[in-house]
Amino acid sequence: MANPSLLILAGDGIGPEVMAEVKRIIGWMGAKRGIYFDVSEDLVGGCAYDAHGVPLTDATMAKAQAADAVLLGAVGGPKYDKLDFSVKPERGLLRLRKEMDLFSNLRPAQCFDALADFSSLKRDVVAGLDIVIVRELTSGVYFGEPRGIFREGNERVGINTQRYTESEIARVAKSAFELARKRANKVCSMEKANVMESGILWREVVQEVHDRDYPDVELSHMYADNGAMQLVRWPKQFDVIVTDNLFGDVLSDCAAMLTGSLGMLPSASLGAPMANGRPKALYEPVHGSAPDIAGQGKANPIACILSFAMALRYSFELGEEATRVEKAVEKVLADGVRTADLMGPDGGTPVTTTQMGDAVLAALDASL
Ligand code: IPM
Ligand code: MG
DSSP states (O other): OOOOEEEEEEESTTHHHHHHHHHHHHHHHHHHHOOOOEEEEEOOTHHHHHHHSSSSOHHHHHHHHHSSEEEEEEOOOGGGTTSOGGGSHHHHHHHHHHHTTOOEEEEEEEOOGGGTTTSSSOHHHHTTOEEEEEEEOSSGGGTEEEEEEEEETTEEEEEEEOOOOHHHHHHHHHHHHHHHHTTTSEEEEEEOTTTOHHHHHHHHHHHHHHHHHOTTSEEEEEEHHHHHHHHHHOGGGOSEEEEOHHHHHHHHHHHHHHTSOGGGOEEEEEEEEOTTSOEEEEEEESSOOOTTTTTTTOOOOHHHHHHHHHHHHHTTOOHHHHHHHHHHHHHHHHTTOOOGGGOOTTOOOOOOHHHHHHHHHHHHHHTO
């Protein structure tokens, strides 16, 4: 049988640097575990714009559709800030999400013990934290019509539309309940049903899906603003949070800081099963392209490495190997290996991106 295929889109800024470490781990999986992938690479974001005048070509889109999984680094940078909206680097990523129909975005926020003192919150608030935000990723205000900047009398008006169909809400709710059953069996759904009709519908549909198919899962509802507050007040009250595209964007950045650094957070964006039974899937770190540190070897590759671990688990049924990678990261952190973003107030010398990769590979070797 052919090896499973991986399309790597490293993108811009620190994307290629952190992805380089993932490529070494993919190589390690082949050499040490006999697990091989057919890896191909292509462009997305600003680098695709530089080469082709668009942030994602149709040819790359077709490759992504055909791949067993896509690994993405990051897109964007100040160089592209003045580009027309339609060709901004971010549009490449949004096109991938939309056309692959990756409606369920899993963003785990886990606080590794070794980093409990690195959060801006007190240790006992974050130590042992293990929650997942399930963010709806293909609809809502990110894609709703009408949208645009229009003229209205003698001034302009900017319009975006929050729009959710029942089926869009139901499918992401279902994925949150399924995930919760494998965890602490608890879902909190967040919206603004107090001010938005789309929020009222969201709450009703989530409740219906629950009552019909997941009565065993504990379900609560919360306004998203309160949710933001509760995330910083006592995040361990949550297990799985399910929310819409925009609230999920904001709440997941908030949750990221509970873990000590945005450089730690992986994500999986999953769609419907393909003909081979695997879900359509794209894996990417939650962090961005970090242009301020790009090209300096300072970036933390862990979020990208953990995203690959999620690929092993969710696309390739290699849960044990995923755990092996996660444990290797945990060991490296426990050993005190730190990139610049993880330096506490007590200072010390940070390792480079490549040295962090070296340490993870050594921990993987030690796991055999
Ligand atoms: C994210 C990012 C993206 C988003 C940007 C880069 C388009 O912030 O994945 O959280 O807003 O979804
Ligand atoms: Mg974001």
